[in-house]
Amino acid sequence: MASELIQAGAIGCPECDLLGEIPALAPGERARCSRCGFLLAVSYEDPFGRAFSFALSALIMLLVAMAFPFLSITASGISNSMTLLQTVSYLADYGADVIAFLVLVFVILVPAIMLLLILVLSLSLRRHRFHPLLQAPTRWLFHLNAWAMVEVFAIGVIVSLVKLAAMAHVELGLSFWAYLAFSGLFLLAFSSMDRLTVWSVIDRIRRSGT
Numbered sequence: 001m002a003s004e005l006i007q008a009g010a011i012g013c014p015e016c017d018l019l020g021e022i023p024a025l026a027p028g029e030r031a032r033c034s035r036c037g038f039l040l041a042v043s044y045e046d047p048f049g050r051a052f053s054f055a056l057s058a059l060i061m062l063l064v065a066m067a068f069p070f071l072s073i074t075a076s077g078i079s080n081s082m083t084l085l086q087t088v089s090y091l092a093d094y095g096a097d098v099i100a101f102l103v104l105v106f107v108i109l110v111p112a113i114m115l116l117l118i119l120v121l122s123l124s125l126r127r128h129r130f131h132p133l134l135q136a137p138t139r140w141l142f143h144l145n146a147w148a149m150v151e152v153f154a155i156g157v158i159v160s161l162v163k164l165a166a167m168a169h170v171e172l173g174l175s176f177w178a179y180l181a182f183s184g185l186f187l188l189a190f191s192s193m194d195r196l197t198v199w200s201v202i203d204r205i206r207r208s209g210t
């Protein structure tokens with residue numbers, strides 16, 4: 001099943017709605033919209049094996065990021081360190097309930113749910129199986145991506161740290177680096193689940209009647 005996971009067919013560009021034909025793609029090839037250049041499809045050698053490994057590593061990094069101190073701040077001789085989840089509860093304590101909720105949902109929960117979906121789906125598709133119950137979650141996976149703010153958070157934290165560093169001594173914890181690794185691995189895992197590859201393979205499994 002290594003070659004041409006993506007079948008030739010008509011596709012609408014999600015960015016500019018241009019309707020076009022894409023050819024069957026061999027591993028390593030990618031298709032872009034001829035009008036706006038939007039990346040329509042990428043073909044990987046073993047996309048689901050790749051997605052599974054990245055998703056599993058990302059989940060492990062997320063667990064590490066939750067378990068250890070995220071950063072510690074020392075100012076005027078007073079030191080305070082907090083974990084990733086404590087940053088959420090501190091936000092709530094200081095009255096920023098909405099921001100605390102948004103961080104919890106879009107920075108931790110949504111990415112974690114997406115990674116679990118990627119694990120289940122990639123394992124299943126790699127074995128050439130697709131249970132009808134997976135149909136809806138597969139669609140959610142691609143919708144949810146618009147709500148994952150992993151890299152936004154990572155960049156936000158770095159920018160805040162630069163500002164904080166001028167006022168206090170900031171020490172980055174193990175969890176900070178784990179979160180950075182998690183955000184990179186998360187992007188790699190999701191980008192391995194090429195939408196067109198996923199639906200092409202599902203279509204093929206259905207037609208072969210497994």
Ligand SMILES: [Zn+2]
Nearest residue numbers: 013016033036
């Ligand atoms: Zn386009």
